Amino acid sequence: MSDLDNEPVIISEKLLTQCVREQGPKGEAGEIAKKEEIDFKNVKELALDYKNILKIENLWQFTQLTKLQLDNNIIEKIEGLSSLVHLEWLDLSFNNIEYIEGLDNLTQLKDLTLFNNRISVINNMDTLVKLNVLSLGNNTIHNLENLIYLRRFKFLNALSLEGNPISKDKDYHAYTIAHLPSLVYLDYRLVDSVKKKTAVEKYRDIIDELIRNDEILEQNLKQDIENQARLTINREAFVDGVECFFDEMLSEDTEVAHLSQISGVNSLLQSYKENFTKVCDKLFKYGIEERLKRNSETESFFLCVKETVEQNRNESVSHIEKFKHDKEQ
Numbered sequence: 001m002s003d004l005d006n007e008p009v010i011i012s013e014k015l016l017t018q019c020v021r022e023q024g025p026k027g028e029a030g031e032i033a034k035k036e037e038i039d040f041k042n043v044k045e046l047a048l049d050y051k052n053i054l055k056i057e058n059l060w061q062f063t064q065l066t067k068l069q070l071d072n073n074i075i076e077k078i079e080g081l082s083s084l085v086h087l088e089w090l091d092l093s094f095n096n097i098e099y100i101e102g103l104d105n106l107t108q109l110k111d112l113t114l115f116n117n118r119i120s121v122i123n124n125m126d127t128l129v130k131l132n133v134l135s136l137g138n139n140t141i142h143n144l145e146n147l148i149y150l151r152r153f154k155f156l157n158a159l160s161l162e163g164n165p166i167s168k169d170k171d172y173h174a175y176t177i178a179h180l181p182s183l184v185y186l187d188y189r190l191v192d193s194v195k196k197k198t199a200v201e202k203y204r205d206i207i208d209e210l211i212r213n214d215e216i217l218e219q220n221l222k223q224d225i226e227n228q229a230r231l232t233i234n235r236e237a238f239v240d241g242v243e244c245f246f247d248e249m250l251s252e253d254t255e256v257a258h259l260s261q262i263s264g265v266n267s268l269l270q271s272y273k274e275n276f277t278k279v280c281d282k283l284f285k286y287g288i289e290e291r292l293k294r295n296s297e298t299e300s301f302f303l304c305v306k307e308t309v310e311q312n313r314n315e316s317v318s319h320i321e322k323f324k325h326d327k328e329q
Helices: 015-024 029-033 144-152 171-178 191-200 204-236 245-251 255-259 265-328
Strands: 045-047 065-071 089-091 112-113 132-136 157-160
Touching: 015 045, 132 144, 144 171, 144 204, 171 191, 171 204, 204 265, 245 265, 255 265
Parallel strands: 045 065, 065 089, 089 112, 112 132, 132 157
Antiparallel strands: none
8 A cells, every 4th residue: 555644646647648658568669659649548458556646537538448457555435437438457456445436337347356445345336247356355344244245246256355354254254155156266265166065055045035036136127127228219219208198197187086076077088098098109109110210221321421431442542552553654
């Protein structure tokens, strides 16, 4: 961890440029690179370790970054990473972080290191569905049941928790390997298959209940994804809300409840609803059909643009080649 007594360092453009150059090619290639302007958008890996950095900021231009080192600083909060959507490897070890947060957009993250911080609760990582390696050693995690949160990570095969209060619990090892079925390594040691089987049997009733809950959650998640996809399509077709328009319209009309008490009004309302719904269905169908037409036209347009650009490029190359040939004659 960096020195708290020294002046905290700001992640400035000057620092970023310096770090990118230092991590760039060496020798003659490096000298050539120094003369060229750096485009942060093309940088794939960035090391900002041992810089005495207090706050993560000014990384929004590194949109293609896949690996980021921020270890051994004095960072107190995980923030400023939302634009790094291609990040696969993140090292935040040896800092002063208390809460896991600010990782929602890092959906491609596979390796996350938070070793030696001040984290007490494992949470706020729901979107890290590709997480493969997680290091949380030397923190202040004390609740063994908190490990159940990690069951959602189907590809998590390496976990480090050594140095936390929970690692001193006599049931720590058995509990962890029993509840996290995908684990291959725990605290840098290979999980013994025999011990794992014994541990699973020990917690069989609890695990069976968790499996049932997991299945329900997975079904709900699948349904949510389908609903969101349907909602997106409806919005693109400008017909979102049309399906339930009648019910919403009547729900805001306070007079309907009073009118429905009058003899014969209910049948009129039902007939009105049926006719209104038919019109809404036609409007909905029309919107969906028009969306398909627009998408098809847009696709055709960009295909034509691509073909035209390719044709122009080929013609340009042909003219250049002809010019070179004529010049040599």
